[in-house]
Amino acid sequence: MPHCYAELNPTERVLMGPGPSNVPPAVLQAMALPTIGHLDPEFVVIMDGIKAMLKEVMLTDNELTFPISATGSAGMEACLCNLIEPGDRCIIGINGVFGQRMADIAQRNGADVVRIEAPWGQPLDPDEIGQALNAGNIQLVAVVHGETSTGVLQPLEEIAQMAHEHNALFVVDAVTSLGGHPVRVDEWGIDACYSGTQKCLSIPPGLSPVTFSDRAVQALENRQTKVPNWYLDMTMVREYWGEARTYHHTAPVNTLYGFYEGLKLILEEGLENRWQRHKRNHQLLVAGLDELGLELLPAPEYRLWSLNAVKIPGGVDDLAVRKQLLERFNIEIGGGLGELKGRIWRVGLMGYSSTPNNVILFLEALRKVL
Amino acid sequence: MPHCYAELNPTERVLMGPGPSNVPPAVLQAMALPTIGHLDPEFVVIMDGIKAMLKEVMLTDNELTFPISATGSAGMEACLCNLIEPGDRCIIGINGVFGQRMADIAQRNGADVVRIEAPWGQPLDPDEIGQALNAGNIQLVAVVHGETSTGVLQPLEEIAQMAHEHNALFVVDAVTSLGGHPVRVDEWGIDACYSGTQKCLSIPPGLSPVTFSDRAVQALENRQTKVPNWYLDMTMVREYWGEARTYHHTAPVNTLYGFYEGLKLILEEGLENRWQRHKRNHQLLVAGLDELGLELLPAPEYRLWSLNAVKIPGGVDDLAVRKQLLERFNIEIGGGLGELKGRIWRVGLMGYSSTPNNVILFLEALRKVL
Numbered sequence: 001m002p003h004c005y006a007e008l009n010p011t012e013r014v015l016m017g018p019g020p021s022n023v024p025p026a027v028l029q030a031m032a033l034p035t036i037g038h039l040d041p042e043f044v045v046i047m048d049g050i051k052a053m054l055k056e057v058m059l060t061d062n063e064l065t066f067p068i069s070a071t072g073s074a075g076m077e078a079c080l081c082n083l084i085e086p087g088d089r090c091i092i093g094i095n096g097v098f099g100q101r102m103a104d105i106a107q108r109n110g111a112d113v114v115r116i117e118a119p120w121g122q123p124l125d126p127d128e129i130g131q132a133l134n135a136g137n138i139q140l141v142a143v144v145h146g147e148t149s150t151g152v153l154q155p156l157e158e159i160a161q162m163a164h165e166h167n168a169l170f171v172v173d174a175v176t177s178l179g180g181h182p183v184r185v186d187e188w189g190i191d192a193c194y195s196g197t198q199k200c201l202s203i204p205p206g207l208s209p210v211t212f213s214d215r216a217v218q219a220l221e222n223r224q225t226k227v228p229n230w231y232l233d234m235t236m237v238r239e240y241w242g243e244a245r246t247y248h249h250t251a252p253v254n255t256l257y258g259f260y261e262g263l264k265l266i267l268e269e270g271l272e273n274r275w276q277r278h279k280r281n282h283q284l285l286v287a288g289l290d291e292l293g294l295e296l297l298p299a300p301e302y303r304l305w306s307l308n309a310v311k312i313p314g315g316v317d318d319l320a321v322r323k324q325l326l327e328r329f330n331i332e333i334g335g336g337l338g339e340l341k342g343r344i345w346r347v348g349l350m351g352y353s354s355t356p357n358n359v360i361l362f363l364e365a366l367r368k369v370l
Numbered sequence: 371m372p373h374c375y376a377e378l379n380p381t382e383r384v385l386m387g388p389g390p391s392n393v394p395p396a397v398l399q400a401m402a403l404p405t406i407g408h409l410d411p412e413f414v415v416i417m418d419g420i421k422a423m424l425k426e427v428m429l430t431d432n433e434l435t436f437p438i439s440a441t442g443s444a445g446m447e448a449c450l451c452n453l454i455e456p457g458d459r460c461i462i463g464i465n466g467v468f469g470q471r472m473a474d475i476a477q478r479n480g481a482d483v484v485r486i487e488a489p490w491g492q493p494l495d496p497d498e499i500g501q502a503l504n505a506g507n508i509q510l511v512a513v514v515h516g517e518t519s520t521g522v523l524q525p526l527e528e529i530a531q532m533a534h535e536h537n538a539l540f541v542v543d544a545v546t547s548l549g550g551h552p553v554r555v556d557e558w559g560i561d562a563c564y565s566g567t568q569k570c571l572s573i574p575p576g577l578s579p580v581t582f583s584d585r586a587v588q589a590l591e592n593r594q595t596k597v598p599n600w601y602l603d604m605t606m607v608r609e610y611w612g613e614a615r616t617y618h619h620t621a622p623v624n625t626l627y628g629f630y631e632g633l634k635l636i637l638e639e640g641l642e643n644r645w646q647r648h649k650r651n652h653q654l655l656v657a658g659l660d661e662l663g664l665e666l667l668p669a670p671e672y673r674l675w676s677l678n679a680v681k682i683p684g685g686v687d688d689l690a691v692r693k694q695l696l697e698r699f700n701i702e703i704g705g706g707l708g709e710l711k712g713r714i715w716r717v718g719l720m721g722y723s724s725t726p727n728n729v730i731l732f733l734e735a736l737r738k739v740l
Contacts, residue, residue: 005419005634008627010412012404019620023405031624032402034382035393035574037702042380049375069576070440073619074601105600198620204405206439206576206622228598230475231444247707249443250389250568252576254401255625257378264375332407337617 013326014353016362017334018148018307019176020198020205021350023258027203030261031254038251046260047241047251053263057201057271058178058193058211060185066241067207067259068232069252072175072196075208077105078232079171079192082212082220083140086110091132091168093117093124093143093159096150097337098173102142109228114138120150120340121297121309126158133166140169145183146176148199149337151309151346152298153181160189169216175199178209179266180278180306180350191216200278200306202351203262206255278305281354285347288363292370297344306354308347309340313370318342321369329365383696384723386732387704388518388677389546390568390575391720393628397573400631401624408621416630417611417621423633427571427641428548428563430555430581436611437577437629438602439622442545442566445578447475448602449541449562452582452590453510456480461502461538463487463494463513463529466520467707468543472512479598484508490520490709491667491679496528503536510539515553516546518569519707521679521716522668523551530559539586545569548579549636550648550676550720561586570648570676572721573632576625648675651724655717658733662740667714676724678717679710683740688712691739699735 015022036043047066055065068078080102084090090111092103095118103113114132118124124143132138141163145154156172163170169191174183178193180200185193191213198205212220212234220234227233231249239246266274282305286296289310297309312318318335322345325331334346347362385392406413417436425435438448450472454460460481462473465488476483484502488494494513502508511533515524526542533540539561544553548563550570555563561583568575582590582604590604597603601619609616636644652675656666659680667679682688688705692715695701704716717732 005423005630005637006415008400008403008416008630010403010406010410010416010627013406013410015405015407017407020405020407020623023624028402028404028624030378032398033378033380034398035385035390035568036380036383037385037387037390038575040380040383040696040702045376046378046380053375070444070601071619071622074440077599077601101600108596108598108600196620198405198623204622204624205408205620206625226478228478229447230471230478231440231447231602249441250566250575252441252574252625253390253568254393254398254574254628255576255622257380258624260375260378267375326410332410 011330014331014358014361016348016353016358017332018346018348019196019350021202021348021353023202023204024265024352026265027258027262030257031204033257035253038253039245039247043253044245046256050256050260050263051241053267054209057263057266058183058185059187060211062211062213064217064238065211067209069249070208071205072208074232075194075210076102076173078210078234079194080105081109081229081232082227082234083169083171083192083216084109084111085223085225087112088139089114089137090140090142091116091129091138095122095124095152096120096144096147098144098147098149121152123152123154123302129159130162133162133168138166138168140171142171144173146181146304146306148176148307149340150297151304151307152302153304157188164189169219176304176307179274182275185211197259200350201262201266203258206252207259278349278354281349281356281359282308284356284359285349288359292367306348306350310345310347312343312345316370324369325365331362331365381700384701384728384731386718386723386728387702388716388718389566389720391572391718391723393572393574394635394722396635397628397632400627401574403627405623408623409615409617413623414615416626420626420630420633421611423637424579427633427636428553428555428581429557432581432583434582434587434608437579439619440578441575442578444602445564445580446472446543447599448580448604449564450475451479451599451602452597452604453539453541453562453586454479454481455593455595457482458509459484459507460510460512461486461499461508465492465494465522466490466514466517468514468517468519491522493522493524493672499529500532503532503538508536508538510541512541514543516551516674516676518546518677519710520667521674521677522672523674527558534559539589546674546677549644552645555581567629570721571632571636573628576622577629648719648724651719651726651729652678654726654729655719658729662737676718676720680715680717682713682715686740694739695735701732701735
């Protein structure tokens, strides 16, 4: 007597939250291609294509550049658990949920965490990081480039330079920036960088692109202890993605088809064009919000183009507005997290979702709802 | 000057290796449905359907029953890292690669591992596990139900009973058995069980179904230390899959569509019918191999129906045979792992790949190649 389960029939949403963003049809179709073996010679060619394209998108020549077989947060964990050994002193920048998460993961991996904090909605102060570095014996500095919980874009170059002057590794969360903002891994001196697929890359969630510089690989190889996390142990995962093709785990074949196709579309558009598109649509949104009397949380010079943190006006019911946007217009936006719950809306203009028409549609829908 | 990357066009293989198995068209099509948000009310309904169907497939009423957002090996790690605390004494059964992997992961999580070994191709001896339990102070016993590296099916009930008599948790790897063999989680007294999607469930790789008994949940809640692995920390992941729907990570939405559809097909076929189909096709294969003068590694009473470990006859070139099967007939089978490399072929008859026609095709292709 099997129960009866409904047919899958998800509504086509306009995805303007903090991710996932809308996925181009070609990427969805790629997900449905016939599954082949994870060691099939044809799959090996696909893996090589993915690595080459990902290097272009991350603007890096790092050999260790490939997607982790789990979502963006696993990329965060992969970077930290491979590069931290128990007792290491690590500076973690915290001005939102994802900085907090990095501190939590670093601590679980035995790090002595030096917390450099800024109010949510503001960037970190590089001088404070510099002072903490001067206090000595820091092995790793980690910051979030695009804080998805606050809409803040963190400038990176100055921090990178200071970290290197003190021989510390520089780790960057580019989950909400990669594909929407410039993320210049090699030029800026980022040692480990991770992202997600479901934001500005517009690929379904399920993978986390990561890259490790030679310095990071050296640190990995010089570890005194085994990486505590088997699934994310880069000393093994890289053998599968490298020449040896040594079996580690069964790669998510169909999700990687989608990833391949998504990267291809990004390179066809061109990184520069894509960044400019994200910038233009962000500006269009900000101008429209201004007409509605609505303000963004971060100061203009620290705003993400991909994720707009909009202050909720006094007296407006956060949940009721989001519910109406979803039910009347099929538009998904996000609410605030943590201390910003009920205080901001998070309006994503990421990847395939970053279009002038989506901006117009959202502004008009919001006007009707308010 | 973007490079030119080839169009994706994977060949339709006959997948008869150790996984992935072939995926039914309806499951592939589900992967390509429009992505929606991981907290969308429609997605919550899909999650509830997945939990209900997975309970039916795992024959359990456990509330904590859902897929981990990573492949089968992450399910292994999830069970072990949540249930082991540093210093815990754990019995790990080792008669192949996946028992070795469990021991490795348990050690990385600080366990004092008691290794109970058997020759590869033979099952574990429950008496040896009983003796180790009698020696005292064991918190956890973990064994592999279907050893993918050797084709051995491990009887579980006696070990489960002994573990419980000594108040130890019983953890089972059902990666290669779930959906092809009976896996009676509640009836047999399994406390934590994990599987993969790409074997007898015939869903693309990318998820790992897990279930925890009330005893396992109690052990989780009584931990003195934080789970060292953030991504797999069940105290948090279960809040997303439970009533609270608390954001933890972005779920792999499209992969979960495929999972939903795949579970639906399994329940429509019926578990009993599906097990019998796997048994019949295994028997058909064994009879055909016998005619070719080929033998299986495990004794008849300990053979997996889903994964057949075939001894390679003397003088036959392992790689050349597999290459020809792939290139001339599009048939993928697996080679041996570890100490069985070059000594066995691993012929999978899993899920959608377990058909009489596949058996006939494989036997005839092998005859031509040999």
